[in-house]
Amino acid sequence: MFNTVSDLDSGQRLLVRIDINAPVENGHAQDNRRFERHAESIRTLLEDGHAVAVMAHQGRPGRDTFISLESHADILGDHLSQDVEFVPDTFGEDALEATEALESGEVLLLENVRMCEDELPEKEPETHAGSEFVQTLAPKFDAYVNDAYSAAHRAHASLVGFPLVMDAYAGPVMEAEYTANSAIQDREFEGPVTMVLGGTKAEDLIPVIERVDDTVDRFCLGGIVGELFLRAAGHDVGYDVEETEFFDHQWDDHANTIESILETYGDRLTLAADLAYEGDDGERAETAVEGLEKDTSYLDVGTESAETYADLVRESDAVFVKGALGVFEDERFATGTVTVLEAIAETDCFSVVGGGDTSRAIGMYGLDEDDFGHVSIAGGAYVRALTGEPLVGIDVLETAAAA
Ligand SMILES: Nc1ncnc2c1ncn2[C@@H]1O[C@H](COP(=O)(O)OP(=O)(O)O)[C@@H](O)[C@H]1O
Numbered sequence: 001m002f003n004t005v006s007d008l009d010s011g012q013r014l015l016v017r018i019d020i021n022a023p024v025e026n027g028h029a030q031d032n033r034r035f036e037r038h039a040e041s042i043r044t045l046l047e048d049g050h051a052v053a054v055m056a057h058q059g060r061p062g063r064d065t066f067i068s069l070e071s072h073a074d075i076l077g078d079h080l081s082q083d084v085e086f087v088p089d090t091f092g093e094d095a096l097e098a099t100e101a102l103e104s105g106e107v108l109l110l111e112n113v114r115m116c117e118d119e120l121p122e123k124e125p126e127t128h129a130g131s132e133f134v135q136t137l138a139p140k141f142d143a144y145v146n147d148a149y150s151a152a153h154r155a156h157a158s159l160v161g162f163p164l165v166m167d168a169y170a171g172p173v174m175e176a177e178y179t180a181n182s183a184i185q186d187r188e189f190e191g192p193v194t195m196v197l198g199g200t201k202a203e204d205l206i207p208v209i210e211r212v213d214d215t216v217d218r219f220c221l222g223g224i225v226g227e228l229f230l231r232a233a234g235h236d237v238g239y240d241v242e243e244t245e246f247f248d249h250q251w252d253d254h255a256n257t258i259e260s261i262l263e264t265y266g267d268r269l270t271l272a273a274d275l276a277y278e279g280d281d282g283e284r285a286e287t288a289v290e291g292l293e294k295d296t297s298y299l300d301v302g303t304e305s306a307e308t309y310a311d312l313v314r315e316s317d318a319v320f321v322k323g324a325l326g327v328f329e330d331e332r333f334a335t336g337t338v339t340v341l342e343a344i345a346e347t348d349c350f351s352v353v354g355g356g357d358t359s360r361a362i363g364m365y366g367l368d369e370d371d372f373g374h375v376s377i378a379g380g381a382y383v384r385a386l387t388g389e390p391l392v393g394i395d396v397l398e399t400a401a402a403a
């Protein structure tokens with residue numbers, strides 16, 4: 001087991017890793033549940049008299065969502081009702097000066113850690129621990145706190161490097177998500193178990209289908225992952241159109257696995273029978289999969305598919321959701337995601353809804369969180385935990401505690 005912040009003496013200088021990776025609109029972060037949960041954690045730390053320097057990431061280099069954390073500092077500050085100083089630097093002179101000046105009860109947010117060359121890619125914790133980034137920041141603090149459960153599946157420097165060179169603790173969000181998701185892993189269900197997979201990160205979900213083959217009876221697919229499976233099934237969809245960067249690279253890397261999963265587990269996979277897109281008049285339009293065209297962007301599963309998925313949910317004893325079935329942020333393309341979430345809420349089944357973006361749909365469409373078993377701010381990390389796969393960010397905290 002790992003140490004937690006309740007093991008800390010008060011009044012420490014803390015380096016705290018959180019996950020406020022958020023949707024981006026017009027270059028600005030949009031509030032999601034991650035801010036609220038992390039603000040609660042930070043408030044507890046500040047009340048204990050700690051000085052808190054926060055590290056976090058946003059997007060991935062090369063993507064539109066790869067932006068500075070300046071707007072994140074404002075959102076975090078609003079949730080905290082306290083000023084969060086934004087420092088546009090990760091571990092250079094400005095960052096060191098700002099962290100040195102930080103006093104008990106104060107909080108600052110360092111720049112997007114993925115802008116620091118040492119953060120990516122995935123490496124062994126020992127290698128990350130020796131990086132200039134870790135070696136420069138670690139001595140400036142009394143302890144490191146990892147509260148970023150939702151990023152704990154990534155072997156990046158800010159998540160796995162620091163615990164090897166300083167006292168390391170799990171934060172309150174990390175502890176709560178770990179406890180909830182570990183308990184789910186051990187549950188047994190009498191009736192059908194359904195997994196609804198969508199969103200943009202197909203590469204995180206493809207391996208999950210094989211790993212949970214003995215516990216999940218059927219998968220309902222949508223979003224980018226669903227379109228890639230439709231492509232594998234021979235339909236004209238799942239190709240990048242204009243500026244999109246979702247499909248081709250994930251297809252190039254995973255086409256063989258997708259095709260073999262379709263062959264082996266095809267009877268358990270429910271693919272969309274129709275998809276929705278933006279018609280010439282700007283309204284939602286739909287087509288059966290037989291009529292799909294390679295150069296159209298499909299933004300949701302169709303109404304017939306949404307109803308089929310909702311029927312499967314109603315017959316289920318447990319439902320696990322990771323990723324949205326469409327671009328639910330735009331009301332025209334929320335049908336798939338919302339129809340399935342409403343069916344879960346109305347049904348007496350055990351359910352988990354995960355994903356930083358997907359969990360946001362619950363609040364956006366007036367659903368009651370109490371109608372779901374667990375709403376996780378983690379996506380990829382929660383489905384990985386569900387399959388019994390270790391999370392490297394937690395492993396290093398446990399190793400640190402045992403040392
Ligand atoms: N067909 C689609 N085309 C583009 N984006 C999609 C599509 N379907 C779903 N999405 C987007 O996927 C996002 C969620 O993806 P992802 O980041 O993988 O999930 P999460 O953050 O919930 O784990 C949603 O914000 C939604 O807009």
Ligand SMILES: O=C(OP(=O)(O)O)[C@H](O)COP(=O)(O)O
Nearest residue numbers: 019021150151355356378379380
């Ligand atoms: O948003 C995240 O994961 P999620 O979309 O699976 O919930 C985490 O911040 C990890 O981000 P990454 O998938 O760019 O490494």
